[in-house]
Amino acid sequence: MTEELLRRTFELRGRDFENAGEKSTEVTSILKELDIDPDVILRVGVVTFEAEMNVVMYADKAILSFILTDDEIAIEVADQGPGIPNIELAMQPGYSTASDEMREMGFGYGMGLPNIKKNSDEFFLESQVGKGTKVYCMIRLNSNG
Amino acid sequence: MAELTHGFKIDREKCKGCLACMRVCPTHAIRVKDGKARYKPDHCIDCGVCLTACPWNSIGATTWSVEDLSRFKFKVAVPCPVLFGQFPTGITPANIVDGLLTLGFDAVWDYSVEIDLVARAIQEYVEKWKGATPLISISCPVVVRLVQVSYPRMADQLIPIQLPREIAGREVKRRYSADLGLNRDDIAAIYITPCQAKTISILQPAEGAVSHLDGTLGITDVYNAVLAYASLQKDETSKSGHRPIIRNSTFLRLHASEGLGHLLPVHRYLRVTGLANTIHVFNDIEKGKLRNVDFLEAYSCWSGCSGGNLTVANVYVTRSKFHSLARNLPEMDAETQTEVERRYSIEDFTLDAPIRPRPIKGRTAGTLKEKVQMVQLAESTLAGLPGLNCGLCGAPTCKELARDVSIGEAAKQDCILLSKNRLQELQRTYLRETE
Numbered sequence: 024m025t026e027e028l029l030r031r032t033f034e035l036r037g038r039d040f041e042n043a044g045e046k047s048t049e050v051t052s053i054l055k056e057l058d059i060d061p062d063v064i065l066r067v068g069v070v071t072f073e074a075e076m077n078v079v080m081y082a083d084k085a086i087l088s089f090i091l092t093d094d095e096i097a098i099e100v101a102d103q104g105p106g107i108p109n110i111e112l113a114m115q116p117g118y119s120t121a122s123d124e125m126r127e128m129g130f131g132y133g134m135g136l137p138n139i140k141k142n143s144d145e146f147f148l149e150s151q152v153g154k155g156t157k158v159y160c161m162i163r164l165n166s167n168g
Numbered sequence: 169m170a171e172l173t174h175g176f177k178i179d180r181e182k183c184k185g186c187l188a189c190m191r192v193c194p195t196h197a198i199r200v201k202d203g204k205a206r207y208k209p210d211h212c213i214d215c216g217v218c219l220t221a222c223p224w225n226s227i228g229a230t231t232w233s234v235e236d237l238s239r240f241k242f243k244v245a246v247p248c249p250v251l252f253g254q255f256p257t258g259i260t261p262a263n264i265v266d267g268l269l270t271l272g273f274d275a276v277w278d279y280s281v282e283i284d285l286v287a288r289a290i291q292e293y294v295e296k297w298k299g300a301t302p303l304i305s306i307s308c309p310v311v312v313r314l315v316q317v318s319y320p321r322m323a324d325q326l327i328p329i330q331l332p333r334e335i336a337g338r339e340v341k342r343r344y345s346a347d348l349g350l351n352r353d354d355i356a357a358i359y360i361t362p363c364q365a366k367t368i369s370i371l372q373p374a375e376g377a378v379s380h381l382d383g384t385l386g387i388t389d390v391y392n393a394v395l396a397y398a399s400l401q402k403d404e405t406s407k408s409g410h411r412p413i414i415r416n417s418t419f420l421r422l423h424a425s426e427g428l429g430h431l432l433p434v435h436r437y438l439r440v441t442g443l444a445n446t447i448h449v450f451n452d453i454e455k456g457k458l459r460n461v462d463f464l465e466a467y468s469c470w471s472g473c474s475g476g477n478l479t480v481a482n483v484y485v486t487r488s489k490f491h492s493l494a495r496n497l498p499e500m501d502a503e504t505q506t507e508v509e510r511r512y513s514i515e516d517f518t519l520d521a522p523i524r525p526r527p528i529k530g531r532t533a534g535t536l537k538e539k540v541q542m543v544q545l546a547e548s549t550l551a552g553l554p555g556l557n558c559g560l561c562g563a564p565t566c567k568e569l570a571r572d573v574s575i576g577e578a579a580k581q582d583c584i585l586l587s588k589n590r591l592q593e594l595q596r597t598y599l600r601e602t603e
Contacts, residue, residue: 029544072455
């Protein structure tokens, strides 16, 4: 049986490059304290960081939820933003709608969503144009796949 | 895993429990109980900040003395390049070598060949690497321990290539045992070190590493004797006829300002010095903010090894001396080049095993649920603490006290604002002598 052990929610703001990555660090430092397998922490770090960057680059604001149970970690990011018109395209590695400015900062190479999916054991995305996007990811504690 | 014996010893007689070391320790490895400082060994990364901070001289480092050398038949000094920047103008590298020989060494090893060999091995490794970046140099043992303890996720990014000083130790033993017909164990390869952290890394290497060096002497241990001898020889040519110790500028540049970066021109390279700066950069790496760097060299000491805590000269003077020495030398000389070509293909430079994380103990026992409860206990405890970080509880910050409480190593009542008993206890401990 899966029991919820810990839940945290964080508010994210669009355009906030200054604090980008902070929530990802907060989540991973909790996992470090809990002595979670470093490989799992690494994957959670990638997923939360990329999700956070997506919000910072494209959305207005979002809620990031982190839920730990005894066998898995779920990360959910629900944003208020432009939404994704063509999800299939957005999931293609290298596809990006980032501005040149973002690329100069080292982001926007079209690897965000593919990276999130690659590092999740379960991945689910829904989006409504003009309203926002919701990303759900699950990472199992005892798998490294 | 073997128990780690750290390089520092706190002399309980001399320690006044003044909190100076606890306040400066970058990894919060020190607690003060009953008026005496003590280490949490799993937190300590051997940086030596505590040693410098202690006003009572109660923290000592593990070092060898010249007498420890006597048990070896043939003793070879392997001096860190920093040594050559320590002496007053007019004292040449040759004078310094003669000074070391007078001190009881049978030979002095110049490891510029090994620096170049290792640089090549690193370059090859960096080029082939497909994993997370940046790759991190293992030159500074404090940085290695910092990654093992505080950034376990980045342990795979530590470059598993042996260090020039280690390859030098191996070559010293091979060469002299063959030339002199001695057993390898009779030959001592002694590193002349700018800091105690390297001593610890040699006496007790990080997991996966094996030291080919037998021991160390601090630059401070040899300085006076070498200076006294060399001052007499000043400006004279070497009497021992030892071949010139420094034949190219690579040897000096390693520690002058450039690290290995100039030898690895094709890679995006970053050099960081100072522990606080290193931690800052590592945090950025963890956050994914440092994306365009392939190779990172970080040094715990500000300005790198010239700023080591067993050095004598001011780092700026050392650096300027390096520049003037390097000016008259070619970047590479034919003899070194030939030797590098010869050895590179026949020697192996990889560490015996990769360096593994060494996470802090404390929550390793118990189920995940129990660990979550501990974290929650730490959070609720912290909420009830004043946030003054005064340190009078014996922990450096309120957050650390809360963490100690959660793992059963301290009590909330250790806080002076929460308990009158604690105040009285401190009065008894600290005011006793003036009564």
